[in-house]
Amino acid sequence: MSAAARLRAASERFLRPVLAELRAAGLLTVPRFARTSSFRLTLLYGALFSLSAALLFGLVYWIATGYVAGQIDSAIATEIAEERADGGGTLAGLKAVIATQARDASPGAYYLLQDARGHVVAGNLPAMPPRMGTQEWTLHNGSVVRGRGLAAPQGGYLLVGLDASNLRELRHAIGYAFLWVVAGTLVLALIGGSVMSFSVLGRVEAISRASRRIVEGDLGQRVALRGTNDEFDHLATSLNAMLDRIEALMGGMRQVSSDIAHDLRTPLSRHRQRLELALLQGDSVEQLRATLGASLADIDTILETFSALLRIARLESRADPPPLLPLDLGQVAEDVTQAYRAVAEEQGHHLACQRMNPTPLRGSRDLLTQMFANLVENALRHTPAGTTISVTTARIDDVAVARVCDDGPGIPTAERAAAFRPFYRLEASRTTPGTGLGLALVAAIADLHGARVTLSDNRPGLRAEIRFDAKPQPTAEPDPACLARVVALSHRRLPEPYAMRVEHMLRAIHALMQSLHGRARPGP
Amino acid sequence: MRILLVEDDRETADYALQGLTREGHSLRVATDGREALLLASCEDWDLLVVDRMLPHLDGLALVRMLRAGGTTTPALFLTALGEVNDRVAGLQAGGDDYLVKPFALAELAARVEALGRRAQRQVPPETVLSVGDIEIDLLTHLARRRGEPLDLQERELRILEYLMRNAGRVVTRTMLLESIWGFHFTPRTNLVESNISRLRTKLGQESDAGPIETVRGLGYRLHVRGR
Numbered sequence: 001m002s003a004a005a006r007l008r009a010a011s012e013r014f015l016r017p018v019l020a021e022l023r024a025a026g027l028l029t030v031p032r033f034a035r036t037s038s039f040r041l042t043l044l045y046g047a048l049f050s051l052s053a054a055l056l057f058g059l060v061y062w063i064a065t066g067y068v069a070g071q072i073d074s075a076i077a078t079e080i081a082e083e084r085a086d087g088g089g090t091l092a093g094l095k096a097v098i099a100t101q102a103r104d105a106s107p108g109a110y111y112l113l114q115d116a117r118g119h120v121v122a123g124n125l126p127a128m129p130p131r132m133g134t135q136e137w138t139l140h141n142g143s144v145v146r147g148r149g150l151a152a153p154q155g156g157y158l159l160v161g162l163d164a165s166n167l168r169e170l171r172h173a174i175g176y177a178f179l180w181v182v183a184g185t186l187v188l189a190l191i192g193g194s195v196m197s198f199s200v201l202g203r204v205e206a207i208s209r210a211s212r213r214i215v216e217g218d219l220g221q222r223v224a225l226r227g228t229n230d231e232f233d234h235l236a237t238s239l240n241a242m243l244d245r246i247e248a249l250m251g252g253m254r255q256v257s258s259d260i261a262h263d264l265r266t267p268l269s270r271h272r273q274r275l276e277l278a279l280l281q282g283d284s285v286e287q288l289r290a291t292l293g294a295s296l297a298d299i300d301t302i303l304e305t306f307s308a309l310l311r312i313a314r315l316e317s318r319a320d321p322p323p324l325l326p327l328d329l330g331q332v333a334e335d336v337t338q339a340y341r342a343v344a345e346e347q348g349h350h351l352a353c354q355r356m357n358p359t360p361l362r363g364s365r366d367l368l369t370q371m372f373a374n375l376v377e378n379a380l381r382h383t384p385a386g387t388t389i390s391v392t393t394a395r396i397d398d399v400a401v402a403r404v405c406d407d408g409p410g411i412p413t414a415e416r417a418a419a420f421r422p423f424y425r426l427e428a429s430r431t432t433p434g435t436g437l438g439l440a441l442v443a444a445i446a447d448l449h450g451a452r453v454t455l456s457d458n459r460p461g462l463r464a465e466i467r468f469d470a471k472p473q474p475t476a477e478p479d480p481a482c483l484a485r486v487v488a489l490s491h492r493r494l495p496e497p498y499a500m501r502v503e504h505m506l507r508a509i510h511a512l513m514q515s516l517h518g519r520a521r522p523g524p
Numbered sequence: 525m526r527i528l529l530v531e532d533d534r535e536t537a538d539y540a541l542q543g544l545t546r547e548g549h550s551l552r553v554a555t556d557g558r559e560a561l562l563l564a565s566c567e568d569w570d571l572l573v574v575d576r577m578l579p580h581l582d583g584l585a586l587v588r589m590l591r592a593g594g595t596t597t598p599a600l601f602l603t604a605l606g607e608v609n610d611r612v613a614g615l616q617a618g619g620d621d622y623l624v625k626p627f628a629l630a631e632l633a634a635r636v637e638a639l640g641r642r643a644q645r646q647v648p649p650e651t652v653l654s655v656g657d658i659e660i661d662l663l664t665h666l667a668r669r670r671g672e673p674l675d676l677q678e679r680e681l682r683i684l685e686y687l688m689r690n691a692g693r694v695v696t697r698t699m700l701l702e703s704i705w706g707f708h709f710t711p712r713t714n715l716v717e718s719n720i721s722r723l724r725t726k727l728g729q730e731s732d733a734g735p736i737e738t739v740r741g742l743g744y745r746l747h748v749r750g751r
Contacts, residue, residue, distance in 0.1 A: 303626055304710060307606075311607070314607065320607065320609055322607065322608040322609055323609075335705070335706075338679060339679070339705045339707070339715055339719075340713070340715060342715070342718035342719045342721070342722045343713050343714065343715050343718040343719075345718075346718050346721070364608060365706070366608045366706075366708055367608070369706065369707060370707075370708075370709050373707065373709070373711055377711060377712050377713050380713060381712070381713070438712070
């Protein structure tokens with residue numbers, strides 16, 4: 001094994017247990033706020049800015065010091081050229097020139113002329129080792145001098161220099177400025193990043209807290225919006241919308257379950273009574289047959305109720321919605337009216353259909369037919385002979401509207417909203433045949449088409465109006481791929497404990513929606 | 525008729541078996557799709573009654589494969605899935621009719637009859653449909669009884685035509701609702717009864733006996749030898 005490999009192996013052998021110990025002791029954990037993506041982003045920006053500052057300062061430093069050094073160098077070069085010219089090429093001549101210069105020079109000018117043996121011949125500098133070229137050195141008194149050394153005639157050495165303390169100060173000034181800027185940038189980045197991360201964590205913690213309460217069963221809980229309209233607010237809005245839907249569905253299911261329990265017990269009890277009596281009385285075969293026949297009819301009614309309930313549940317949960325194809329609402333209404341005309345006449349009702357203008361719509365012919373049929377049947381059943389029932393369709397302000405109106409007794413204002421609840425029966429119609437689900441189905445079908453049903457006073461009578469003024473609801477099929485994507489995203493963006501909580505909440509909601517879909521699906 | 529019943533639920537199979545055997549048909553029961561595919565391809569059947577949910581090969585796939593292989597035997601689907609999409613899927617797979625569970629034996633029997641005969645009939649393109657003393661000219665959409673023209677509305681004509689095409693067999697209310705009005709649900713009012721009653725009046729019929737007979741608990745039947 002090479003030395004590098006051996007070193008690596010050794011360091012691993014020692015480092016790993018040490019690191020493990022430190023981690024276990026909690027000393028290596030990065031604080032929570034430092035693990036957010038916003039903090040990391042801020043550090044990155046801080047580093048980038050520092051790098052840019054470094055480059056900039058580097059450039060300034062290089063240019064400025066280069067300029068000043070250049071000034072000094074050219075002054076020295078000019079002097080040297082003059083002196084050499086005046087010196088005439090001999091050491092003695094040069095000595096005279098240098099001596100004069102040294103005597104008359106302004107402070108800050110330094111000269112040195114040495115002979116071949118290194119003895120000072122002229123100048124105001126002590127003897128120095130002959131070094132050629134541009135150089136900088138510090139004097140005994142601390143001044144920095146920048147100069148140039150070159151060979152003098154007869155093996156001598158000439159050195160001319162100028163005080164360069166302003167150059168030194170320039171360098172220091174730029175250097176310090178640079179350090180301050182970088183330090184300042186890093187500190188600001190750290191502070192700013194921490195502040196942002198805390199704020200982000202705060203929002204996440206709020207969502208997490210609300211979600212915990214929701215998972216524990218408080219479906220009325222909603223995530224608060226900060227009003228900043230940022231991605232957290234959007235997330236909160238989507239979550240709230242999802243929770244609204246779940247709450248409505250669950251509320252609906254609870255209501256229906258208790259209504260079913262109440263309303264199906266009655267026919268089942270009757271059924272039971274009849275069968276028990278037949279057993280007790282030991283009737284003739286003919287009578288037993290009659291009893292069985294009646295029981296069969298009873299069971300058929302109950303089965304129909306369940307089928308209707310199932311249909312409503314499936315429509316509401318949007319499991320496998322039917323395709324919405326172009327059709328004319330007026331045509332559907334007319335077909336239904338046509339079918340019921342014979343019945344209406346027999347019962348002494350007057351049934352008419354009016355199509356005001358073409359009403360193109362995207363919908364399910366099947367479901368819309370059933371919707372109109374239910375409304376017409378309700379009108380036929382709950383109004384006395386002689387009532388006029390009219391079905392009208394029109395397109396008003398680009399919205400398709402359908403109305404089924406009668407001039408019968410109508411529904412009292414107080415009961416109009418409740419009439420759509422499954423199994424709701426008006427007091428007056430308690431004993432009429434029917435499942436009590438007609439209006440509930442109408443509402444479910446309308447909802448699927450993005451329409452609203454309202455009951456109002458037809459003065460006199462009842463007016464049922466369906467307005468197709470919203471977009472058909474998109475299917476709320478829970479999509480496992482989408483769930484996986486969002487979970488992965490939350491793990492990338494959020495620190496671990498928060499990501500886990502968000503994932504927990506999302507999975508709980510997903511499972512809930514799946515079970516709502518699943519419950520509405522019939523078995524084989 | 526020789527009927528192949530494909531149903532994996534024991535009780536439903538027994539139920540259908542008993543109901544159809546009583547009507548005089550001879551049945552064979554297959555309990556999964558693969559066995560059914562084999563039987564259907566090797567032997568001749570007058571009708572297939574297929575449950576959609578089957579082990580190994582589901583009902584839709586079974587019928588699709590048979591149709592692809594050239595089998596034209598009519599197929600009736602039995603299923604608990606009764607929504608629009610399911611029905612459309614069944615028909616698109618090559619099924620001829622679709623019956624939602626739970627169903628009445630009378631319903632099953634009536635549909636089986638209707639489907640079976642449909643296949644057996646020679647089909648020269650006819651322009652005049654004639655049963656007993658009633659006839660319909662399919663080109664002019666005019667109906668006559670004993671030579672006298674009948675003033676029928678479009679729907680009434682269609683009801684009459686449907687009854688005539690299934691003359692001598694029971695036609696259930698559900699079958700009429702689906703074929704004539706496209707209602708795939710059970711209305712709470714006796715809509716079919718009222719329309720039949722109107723048709724009877726126009727035919728000059730005074731009782732429930734004929735030519736359109738009410739079969740109690742089942743539906744209606746047009747007498748072949750009408751009076």
